[in-house]
Amino acid sequence: MDSFRPNRSLLNAKFEGYKLDPIRQEDVVDRYKLSRKPTQATASSKIPLSFQEMRSRISHNHLTVDSTSGRAIYVDEDYAVCMIGVPTGKEGESVMQSSPSFRILYEMATPMETSSSVSVQREYPSSAFISPTTIAVTDGNGLLYILPIRESDTSEPIGMFTLRTGSPFDAPFRIHHAHRASATTIVLLLSSRFYPSEDFPSSINKTNPNDRSVEFDIWATKIELLSLRSGSELRELEVLWHRRGNDVPIFTEFIEQVNAFLIIGGSTYPDPNSPPLQKPYEPSADEIAPIPRAGENLDKDASMKQQSKPHPYSWTQTSDSVTVAFPLPSSTPKTKIKVLFTTQTLTLHVNSFPLESSDAPPVPMPHYSAKALWDSVNPSSCFWTWDKEGESSYGLLTLHMEKKNEGTRWMQVFASSASSLNGDEENPEVPESLDPSELANIREALEKYTASLKKGEDSSGLGLGRGVPSLAEGEMDEEADSAVGRQAWATWVGVDGQTPAWTREASGDRATREEWEQEPFVLLSTPIPGSVQENKDLHLVIKQDVDGAVYSLLPSDGNPALKWEHTSTYHALSFVLASKRDTRFTYTIPRRGVLAFEGGSARDRGANVYIYRPVEKTKDKWAKQSVLQVDDGSGGALLGVGRINEVLVCLIEGELVLIKGV
Incomplete structure (x- = not known):
């Protein structure tokens, strides 16, 4: 699907x-x-934020809206639940005839710092509309409130809940989605960070929280509306099902037609009751040993097949001059070549253009802007030539530079090449060609290297x-x-917590594919x-x-x-x-x-x-x-x-x- x-x-x-x-x-x-301001600040903790948590907090939406009632909810910096009445109208009509209304629904208790609270990361407060007149709000520290919306008065909770995660630390959680399963039942989709052991705070690397795998729990919890009443004691949420993955969900929705939740996140959320699926072992390239045929020398064949990338240019020198040759497609017009010599630098630009010959594979054009030379030259005595070599795919652009300090031996053409490490693509070390006749060999080497590229x-x-x-x-x-x-994956979870059968049946001949074979996609935007x-x-x-x-x-x-x-x-x-x-x-x-x-x-x-x-x-x-x-x-x-x-x-x-x- x-x-x-x-x-x-x-x-x-x-x-x-x-x-x-x-x-x-x-x-x-x-x-x-705003008289009551929201905030992005959270309390400090012994546990550093993981990359996934940091990314999730940056994209966290602090505002919850309900189109039916025209209301919006946010939690301010003092943990007060604030409601906004937004003036609305039908499409095409003016919707700004009156100002929005602001009022406080309820002031949640400010979370207190305890020895256990500093061992976990707080979440941002979150909320969801259960109905146009009822909301669910979390304080980001492990408490969930069910609040009725009264027309002209503050609200009192008709239910307070906590989530028992089963880990040593009852982690704070956030609300992702509220689904009205029936007239009297609400299903809330929550997420929390998973803390695997009591020594987790001391075992994690505080300078690099990603050194240890971080996981996140997805919880489907049920609330019976008929059991809600004012003055109720703190209760535990009833967990319907549970999943775990490596990232915080990006987008969640309940889809009525298939009676399942759609969870889109930076990882999959596999069914914990299913046996773990093992990916077949795949040997690396170094571990693959081909079987030789009779009379076949694999070592010799491998050396012949291996084709190293040629240098971007070749050069040689005498006591008073330096000659540098660059390979260019033979169809390069001379008007596209710009060369400028100064005493200390070389500027060489070959403008990009469509190749006239479809047989010549594309190659990187040399591009140097005021590139420092190894030593000084006499600009007035420097010149360049362009040998097209019409019968070949490549020609040679040759630079002839007269040394200012005659008798000085250059170690490299460019000054930056001497200090660069091997493998530096911008400033490669190019060895000198002792025999000037070897300058032409670069043409042949380049053609061999690019022959494997498809046209x-x-x-x-x-x-x-x-x-x-x-x-x-x-x-x-x-x-x-x-x-x-x-990068995201889509996970479908039925109301019973099971993976719907049609998620595999819809794959046709790939019905037996494993979880690790699910194809990710790059998500740009959600509704x-x-x-x-x-x-x-x-x-x-x-x-x-x-x-x-x-x-x-x-x-x-x-x-x-x-x-x-x-x-x-x-x-x-x-x-x-x-x-x-x-x-x-x-x-x-x-x-x-x-x-x-x-x-x-x-x-x-x-x-x-x-x-x-x-x-x-x-x-x-x-x-x-x-x-x-x-x-x-x-x-x-x-x-x-x-x-x-x-x-x-x-x-x-x-x-x-x-x-x-x-």
Whole structure:
């Protein structure tokens, strides 16, 4: 079921980019000062935060919204549960005729520091709407409160609960999802960090918390509404089922059609009752010993097959000159070669261009900007020549430099090469060719080295075509692009805690595949909180090369009753998101756009939301983009985002920001 297969007809390699569609800030954005401020601060602990916890806290949404009632909940820095009444209206109507209302529902007790509490990491407070008039709230220290919402009065808890995790430390937990299983039963999906032993605080490396594997528990707990009443004593939550994985869930939802929970996270969450699945042993390349045939010398054959990468240039010298030769495709026009000599430096640029000969494989072009030479030269006596060698795939660009200090023997061509370590690709140590006739050998070595590459223009060298939209041509940064999104897995858990049978049956001939064979995907965006009112609105945006493919959970005629289908594409979304370095939340408004919210950690700069609209037609070359300022530089960091009807509700440290009509 979780096979995300792209529909090629919905991709567009000719997409050019996004054009700015200005929105007047004063027409859509309203700001309101907060008297009760939320915070990102937590108490210190003996246990350092793991990488997974740090990443989860950065993306933690401190705001909970309910579209039905038009209410939002957050917990302030003093553990007071604050409610916001957001003015709403039907689509197309004004929703800002009145100001939002603010009031305190309940003041939770401030957690006290004890010897056990400093041995575990506190969580951020979290909350969920059980109904439009009832909420569940955690204090981040192991207590859960059930609070009714009264119209004009503060609330008193009608239930207080704790979670018995079974580990030496009852870890704090957070709420991920609340499911109304029946008229009288609520199922809460919780997560907590797993603490394996009592000596855990002393055994962990405090300078590197990732030295030891960190695991996280997923708990499905049941609360009977009929048992709730004011003044109830503290009770333990009833655990329905439990899973464990290596990361905190990113997104959770209950899917009515298949009667199962969907958990998307940075790891899988296998069934603990199932026997562990062992991955078959695969020998490494060094352990594989081929069997020789009669008369076959494997050592000799291996040495012949091994092809080392040639040096980027070859050089030789006499008492008064240095000669350097660079291999270039023979189709290189002379006009593309720029050489400049100074007394101490060399500048050599060979501009990139389409090769005229399809038989010549692409090679890196030499690019040196004011590169320091080993010793001084006489610029007026230096020159260069270009030998195309038309019958060969490569020619030689030869630089002839006259030494200023005649008789001085150069150890290398460039000064940086002497201090570089072996294997430094930017400043390799290139040995001198004692025989000038060996300069031509570099041409032959380069051709042998590149002969194994398949022909083609594509960046992978696999002959699959260009594979890069024109928007990204010449501008791709593989390191930046690889950091976009989160690698994730989808785990399905039935209401009984078992893995649904159809998760394997849907794999067809792969029905016996093991857990370790599940294919991960790169998640770019999830639905904005408040937008998933019906399952038909459940969309995930997944990275597809430089695009963002929208996968919708739609009805299916087979088993299961739902399937992921590629329904639309945000072209070049992955590419444009790679340029955003302060993104805290990336959410999707179904069929309306993808919103990238900056965190706003730099107070003097503020924070923006970037809105990327879908194309009107699949083959359109342009789409619309808008930018709005969420924080003007005085409100603080962005802590939470939600959507109530046509209003975006943004919670920052000092303000509530409402954006209408997005």
